Amino acid sequence: xxxxxxxxxxxxxxxxxxxxxxxxxxxxxxxxxxxxxxxxxxxxxxxxxxxxxxxxxxxxxxxxxxxxxxxxxxxxxxxxxxxxxxxxxxxxxxxxxxxxxxxxxxxxxxxxxxxxxxxxxxxxxxxxxxxxxxxxxxxxxx
Amino acid sequence: xxxxxxxxxxxxxxxxxxxxxxxxxxxxxxxxxxxxxxxxxxxxxxxxxxxxxxxxxxxxxxxxxxxxxxxxxxxxxxxxxxxxxxxxxxxxxxxxxxxxxxxxxxxxxxxxxxxxxxxxxxxxxxxxxxxxxxxxxxxxxxxxxxxxxxxxxxxxx
Numbered sequence: 001x002x003x004x005x006x007x008x009x010x011x012x013x014x015x016x017x018x019x020x021x022x023x024x025x026x027x028x029x030x031x032x033x034x035x036x037x038x039x040x041x042x043x044x045x046x047x048x049x050x051x052x053x054x055x056x057x058x059x060x061x062x063x064x065x066x067x068x069x070x071x072x073x074x075x076x077x078x079x080x081x082x083x084x085x086x087x088x089x090x091x092x093x094x095x096x097x098x099x100x101x102x103x104x105x106x107x108x109x110x111x112x113x114x115x116x117x118x119x120x121x122x123x124x125x126x127x128x129x130x131x132x133x134x135x136x137x138x139x140x141x142x
Numbered sequence: 143x144x145x146x147x148x149x150x151x152x153x154x155x156x157x158x159x160x161x162x163x164x165x166x167x168x169x170x171x172x173x174x175x176x177x178x179x180x181x182x183x184x185x186x187x188x189x190x191x192x193x194x195x196x197x198x199x200x201x202x203x204x205x206x207x208x209x210x211x212x213x214x215x216x217x218x219x220x221x222x223x224x225x226x227x228x229x230x231x232x233x234x235x236x237x238x239x240x241x242x243x244x245x246x247x248x249x250x251x252x253x254x255x256x257x258x259x260x261x262x263x264x265x266x267x268x269x270x271x272x273x274x275x276x277x278x279x280x281x282x283x284x285x286x287x288x289x290x291x292x293x294x295x296x297x298x299x
Contacts, residue, residue: 004227004228004237005228005239005241006227006228006238006239006240006241007241011227012243015243016243016244019244029245031242031243031244031245031246032241032243033240033241033242034238034241035236035238035239035241045296048294049292051247052292054247055245055246056245062245070235071298072232073298074296074297074298074299075294075295075296075297076296077292077293078292078293078294079291080292082293083292083293088293088294088295091293091294092295092297095296096297098297099297099298102232102299103232105229105232107230
């Protein structure tokens with residue numbers, strides 16, 4: 001079978017909307033990779049680490065979601081800045097929800113749920129006065 | 143001795159026949175009236191051929207439906223309408239092209255390092271270290287110890 005597109009236009013729109021919602025809610029920047037990670041003989045973790053290092057640097061922090069449907073594995077990877085906001089336990093919970101959807105054959109739904117959970121679990125940025133710094137979500141949502 | 147007769151009683155049969163006739167005759171008449179009404183004016187038109195030839199019937203009842211059918215089929219099956227996206231089925235190979243959403247590594251200054259593989263972070267494992275199932279048991283990435291600055295989790299399905 002020839003390599004086609006991973007997602008339809010509507011599915012890609014859903015992922016983009018989820019990414020936008022995650023950024024609005026948390027202030028972090030997220031990226032999603034769906035595809036093979038075994039081309040260079042790497043493990044999915046090594047691939048995620050390398051891909052995270054290759055992403056453009058962002059002050060607030062970057063979260064990378066890697067999904068390898070062929071290996072049936074997924075990784076949520078946070079850079080040092082994002083790790084202060086999104087704990088590893090929250091990543092594990094999001095990964096669990098994602099893999100549940102992936103197991104049912106719903107790649108897009110799993111990615112959307114995972115990003116939503118990561119955004120919900122993101123702790124607000126605290127200032128020197130101890131007050132949470134308003135993000136775009138706290139400003140727009142009443 | 144009891145005898146069972148499956149036949150419909152005459153009284154009910156006659157009633158049913160009367161009902162069918164009552165419904166069928168007005169229906170047939172209603173369907174036939176437009177044909178009768180349309181025949182007279184058409185014959186009066188100058189130059190109108192009153193004969194409905196076999197060719198006319200073939201064109202109207204044969205070519206036209208087939209043409210409409212082919213037109214719809216072409217519209218449905220024309221290239222570009224079908225979704226090229228691959229549907230994921232667990233357990234089957236994933237042959238779709240890799241997809242990036244959001245940030246893309248090529249937008250980074252580290253993009254040249256992507257040639258021949260993604261850049262290696264300090265402490266990032268390679269294939270030799272493998273991805274042990276034991277480390278995945280707690281749902282956390284095994285690189286937590288080696289790559290202390292980064293975090294995350296891993297899962298499989």
